[in-house]
Amino acid sequence: MWKYIIKRILLSILILLCVTFVIYTLLRCLPSSFVESMAVTLSQAPGAKSYEEWLAQLNASYGLDIGIIPGYIRWLSQFVRGEFGDSWRYVMPVVDKFKEVIGVSLVMGGISFVLELVIAIPLGIMAATRQYSKTDYVITAGALIGISLPPFFFATLLKLIFASGLGWFDLYGLVGRDYAQLSPMGQFWDMASHLVLPIATLVITSIGSLMRYTRTNMLEVLNADYIRTARAKGLPEKKVIYRHAFRNTLIPLVTIIGGSLPGLFSGALITETLFSIPGIGFTSYEAMTRGDIPFAMFYLTFIAVLTLAGNLIADILYAAVDPRVRIS
């Protein structure tokens, strides 16, 4: 088992190296508009150096003057030491900015993840146990509608109804206008109310896949021989479903849930952007659209690491949870 885990980790590191190299190359090949526009601004100041001189100086200070491969090696050596450089957009160390914004994303991701689990798994099981009933149709259709809803459309609908229609929430942002004047409790509720719509968007647009996954797996288990045996034994249906079937359904569920745990850190790029929630997603979106290479590089690497970690956890859990799986 340990041997397998170590092998997987080594493989993940190799993949990560390739991925970061691909990303680095891509970013370097893009027109580095930020540096150029900065050089233009700086050179227009009275008594300033010429545009070319500024450009050369900026390129040197951002490490853009050396070739892609030496640049990548330098980036990598800094990455290993935990140095990600300074963000161009936010004019502060990337890591500091990251620490500042990750909390909101984690809270948002955590709450929506728990909500998803609490809603999707029972509904998925309900749909599976009453296959082809009206309930099943409604739940399956609901799950598919959730998957098919474009997040931006759904977010706008929510805004129209709850923000501008009923006036319960604000359209954008994490804190209200009078945030600074509120008591600590009031500040908490202010933030909480600003997170309601984003979390609703996240949960509803992503709940469908977990619901369908639960349903499919539950159906598979319900068709298994041991369920037939349990029924033949004369066990009550409740016991069959919750004792025998659900426990077996848990195996794939735990695997996929464990695998998606690292994703809680990745933030919701689109949803945060739609609601201007200053989490890691929106912060990165701003950085990426403005050609902030250090921040974009950090964010992309971060996401890649999370994906790899998720796959790794899923694979290990798969073996750990199900005693039938033996890894050689």
Next chain:
Amino acid sequence: MENKKETYSLNDDRRVRVLSPGAMVAKRFFRNRLAVVGLIMLLTMFVFSFIGGLLSPYDQDEQFYATTQQQQEYVGVVRNNDFRYTVADGMEFGSAAQAQFLLAQGKGESTFSYKDVTYEWVEEGADLYSIYANGTLLAFAAKDIVNEEEAALPFSVKYEALKAYVNGETSFTAEGASYELDEEGNIIENGAVIGYVSRFVVRSQENGVVISRDFREALEDAIETEVSDFVYTGEDGETYTYEITYNASAQNWSVLQTKDTYVYDRYASPSSRHWLGLDTNGMDMLTRLMYGGRVSLVIGFIVVLIAAFLGIILGGIAGYFGRWVDNLIMRIVDIFYCIPSMPLIIILGSAMDNAQMDSQLRMLYLMLILGFLSWPSIARMVRGQILLLREQEFMTAAEASGIRASRRIFKHLIPNVIPQLIVICTMSLGSTIITESTLSFLGLGVKFPFASWGNIMTDVNDAFVMTHYWYIWIPAGICLLITVLGFNFVGDGLRDAFDPRMKR
């Protein structure tokens, strides 16, 4: 009655209706209500996008204009409440003396002195005072103003005119000539108007606008009768409506001219000509929705085609040849899986923004990028299927019969992968359309002048548009939802239909 039903022996094939596998799939598919609904939704959207665009009388970037009434600040009017001083020729009456006069007038003292000179004043009528020093007329202070028509009027004419005006006389003489004064304050000499008396100061707010006497009169009438708007036909024959608003704190009137202007008919409401109104550029919304549907659907199909092509080739090679080829391709797949696609597309999109790329070229790149980033899941599925099928007896039989490898792959392996491939492609069509529209919504995908269901909705970033013009964004969102839902329903139905284990 004799039972005419034929009886077959138990193992007679005719006892059961034999269906081909395809017919079985179709039968299972059409029994699934959700799938049929999805198919109908998809067909509707296809007809809407591809045929609707042909039927629409408008073009996707045809702009519609409308004459709207725009209000412009035309003139400002102030009712004069301060004394204005007119000094006789060759005399002096400076501002310091004027201040002294005001003080004396306020106190009711009939004389005042300034710098050793003693002045005296006489009230000639309402708000008209003559100021004398040592018995000679020095100046007069009046709140009414004498405006000259063309030639400058001498002091005495102004003075006499005002005197006559405030005392309600209709004629006066000055310097030997006689003048007439009509009710409106016109000073008439020999039948010609040479000036007029009025308490209003009218200033034009636009450069180069000369305010005619006629207009002034109409305006003053309107102000005096306290009407809020009036119509006036100018010398050029154009008739405009003017709206008068009184600002109590500044004690002035501002006059807004309502002009007909020819502009893009922005956000026009739905009408019989434009069923879903007009968008922010004055383009027909319904037509743009149709063309946008075309773009969204075509992009979806091309992206999925690219992904499927790459996925089948690479997955097929990996699955069929195995060993190091498989290992290599699968590691590439792992790498691609790990590349965060959405952030990457956002970065590329904003880079294309910076390069100010042509919209059409941009669309092409978008398709290539999306296709190139989404083949790995298809490759993985194809490889898994082929690994599974390779071990089955029919493949051993095919190999034993000695047919070529290519024939084995394309005739025996690939057809067995097709069902899963169709399912995965249908489902990813839906998600590709969502991805594309999200990008277009953020302004990083399909760009103007091309319409896409995503970029049609971009206007809702303006909260006013969102709350006031539902027809700008709700139809586009619903089209998207219906299309994606249709693909997902159909994909789901196909999955169930292809999977023989799913018994109904």
